[in-house]
Amino acid sequence: MAGMLTLSDLHATVGEGAEAKSIIRGLSLEVPAGEVHAIMGPNGAGKSTLSYILTGKDGYEVTGGSATFNGEDILAFDPETRAGKGLFLSFQYPVEIPGVPVMTFVRTAMNAQRKARGEEEISAPDFIKKSREIGKQLNLTAEMLKRPINVGFSGGEKKRLEIFQMMMMEPKFLILDETDSGLDIDALKTVSDGVNALRAPTRGMLVITHYQRLLDHISPDKVHVLAEGRIIKTGGPELALRLEKEGYDGVIGEAV
Amino acid sequence: MTALRDLIKDPSAAELELIARYGGFAEDSRRERSFKAFAMSGLPHRRMEAFKWTDFKAKLKALDGGKSGRVDPFAAVAGHVITVTPEAITGLDKLPEGLRMVTRDDGVAFGASEDVPMGALTAALTEQTIMFDVTATPGQAIRLVYQGAGAALFSRFVFVVRPDVELRVFESHLGGASLNASLVRFDVKARAQVERTLIQPSALGEAHAITAEVQLDEAGRYTQTALAFGGDVARIETRLVHQETGALAVVNGAYLAADGHHIDFTSHIRHGARACQTQQRTKGAVMKGGTGVFQGKFHVPRNVGQLTDADMQHNALLLEEGAVVNAKPELEIYADDVECAHGNTCGALDAEALFYMRQRGISEAQAKAMLTEAFIAEALEAAPDAARDILLQTAQDWLGV
Structure with missing residues (x-):
């Protein structure tokens, strides 16, 4: 099955000129629609860089290779x-x-996306109704949604607001970059429930994480280990458990 | 005339015309004092400390006409309209109750003549000063609409706002003349309140000198909100004195300067009485080829200025490379029991915020506009409801939100 998101032999640097540093070095990956793939890796492996490049x-x-989304570069x-x-x-x-x-921002963004796709704008009543329902699921009060984006929000609230936007916008493909960081157990559950609610045969997800615990809640179809800018090992959910037990060093050592 | 010509050294065409205008008035010692104060420097220029960034002489070489017919952004604001043109001032009949008018055809002294050359010029060349005695809170706001044409427009208003009276003034500085110069004075008596809100639309090819004098008596309140887009050269100058204890001044402004525009916010605030407050917030955003200037000064004398509580903030955004902002915040404090703060920042839009917004589908141009609007909005918050949305809308139109 062809990937919804297909990366092949991707190379990328960060910084400019002589300062440029090679971070992604020959990364290949395929995420088909309907699947959730996890990317795990030690600090400095290039996890966040990958999310920014995409x-x-x-x-x-990007200095080499390709990245296609539904067949488009x-x-x-x-x-x-x-x-x-x-x-x-x-x-x-x-x-x-x-x-x-928040509300101004989300509505502006949703309408900009809809316009880009040639769709009609969301009506004000529909928008308010939808935001109320989703806000309720995520324990975000109407007052919080009136505040400026992320200003005065706790770490957990910021992450919930990310999921709020995700649920409002219903994107085709989600990249979650360390969404579990800064979350307590209850917030982790709330956030995971939100992500799981978006699982659909037409939607792909890339879950970037350092720890296995998020994957207890969002169970991945595949787990990839990213080290030194490329995928060095791919497996099922059991790979995440092994990483948790043996640490990155053990698994990476074996692969290299 | 020869003697008059000599008043200004090496006069430019513009200055010669100003001298000729002065020569047309009957002899008057107050006019003379103001004009001579102006003539000391002529049109102020960059070799003068207070004008080192705002050079009227260089930008206003001749009085060859401006661009008339600008739309008044405050047109929908309810109020009694007084229109000032070079030919006449209309709207002086049927004034709202509470306003009593006195007109003065002779010169009216302008105390700050030596310090404010453009104010001195305006005082000297205004034909008729309109003075309002505001004895009761008028049922409606006063809207001053300045519509210039031709060489120059000079005008002067004085409002004496009696104790406990509230006055709301909206000023539309629509330009139209080469030199658009206005002077307004508010004498805010005990517990009286004045809200002054002004807008100055983009005026390329023109010079604007918008000067206000404010005096606050005991527990008087003054709130000023200005939104300005500048012109070839434009200065909005406010000189405020806390004259009696317990007065409060809010002096806010926002400037948006596009290519070729120069806009200057200058203020001088004197805490001449105990326990007075000043809150000053100026925000600006400048594009390539535009210039923003902020000069703010708090003066707190040793004895009378005790228990002053004053805060001056100026924050500017350089929207593109090639934008210029000059700032000089000054606190001159001689009293020891005061709270005075100031902050001054100048920088680019937050790249992280821009990316965040674009990642959500908002175009770069719109993201920039939204961030800029959010940035300057704080300086417009204190404006009366009727005007705040208009100010924001005008800013949005400029930004292309």
């Missing part, structure tokens, strides 16, 4: 176009944006 952040340069598009095509990144560190209320 979403088009400035400062990262995703690297050719600017970040907003990629978002319009259905690529969503849940940030490891969601950004605070003073002065831009």
Whole structure:
């Protein structure tokens, strides 16, 4: 089955000129629609870099290989176009944006995506209804959704707000970058429930994580180990458990 | 005329015309004092400390006309409209109750003449000063609409706001003349309140000198909100004195400067009485080829200025490479029991925030506009409800939100 997201022999650097540092070195990966793939790896393996390359952040340069999303060269598009095509990144560190209320932001973003896809804007009543329902599921109060994005939010609240946006926008493909970091057990459950609710035959997910615990809640179809910029091992959920037990060193040592 | 010509050394075409205008007035010692104060420097220029970033002389060489016919953003704001044109001032009849008008055809002294050359020029060349005695809170706001044409527009209003009276003024500085110069004074008596909200749309090819003098008596309150887009050269200058104890001043402003625009916010606030408060917030965003200037000064004398509580914040965004912002925040404090703070920042839009917004599907241009609007909005928050949305909308139109 062809991947919804297909990366082949991807190479990328961060930084410019002589400062450029090679982070991704020959990464190949296929995530078919309907599957959840986990990417695990030690610090500095290139996990966050991968999420930024896929979403088009400035400062990262792809120097070789390809990345296609539903058959299209995703690297050719600017970040907003990629978002319009259905690529969503849940940030490891969601950004605070003073002065831009959550609801204004989410509605503007949803309508921008819809416009890019040639769809009609979401009506105000539909938007409010949907945001209330999803807010309730995630324990986000109406008051919180009126506040500026992430300003004054706790770590857990920021992550819940990422999931809120994800559920509102219903993207085709989710990239979760260390979504479990900063979450207590209850929040982890809430966030995981939100992600699981989005599992669908038409939707792919890439769950980037350092620890196995998130995968207790979001059970992956495949687990990939990322080290030194490439996938060095792929397996089923049991691989995550083995990593947890033996540590990255053991598994990576064996692969190399 | 020869003697008059000599008032300004090596006068430019613009200055010669200003001298000629002055020569047209009957002899008057107050006018003379103001004009001579102006003539000391002529049009102020970059070799003067207070004008080192705002050079009227260089930007206003001749008075060859501006661009008239700008739409008034405050047109939908309810209020009694007084329109100022070079030919006439209309709307002075049927004034709202509570306002009593006195007109003065002779010169009216302008105390700050030596420090504010553009104010001195305006005082000297305004034909008729309109003075309002505001004895009761008027049933409606006053809207001053400045519509210039031709060489220059000079005007001067004085509002004496009696104790416990509330006055709301909206000013639309629509330009239209080469030089658009206005002077307004608010004498805010005990417990009286004045809200002044002004807008100055983009005025390429023109110079604007918008000067206000404010005096606050005991527990008087003054709230100023300005949104300005600049022109070839434009300065919004506010000189405020806390004259009696317990007064409060909120002096806010936002500037948005596009290519070729220069906009200057200058203020001088004197805490001349105990336990007075000043909150000043100025925000700006400048594009390539635009210039923003902020000069703010708090003066707190040794004895009378005790228990002053004052905060001055200026924050500017350089939206593109080639944008210029000059800032000089000054605190001159001689009293020892005061709380005075100031902050001054100048930087680019947050790249992380921009990426975050784009990742959600918002275009780069719109993300920039939204971030800029959010940035300046704080400086417009204190404006009256009727005007705040208009100010924000005008800013949004400029930003292309």
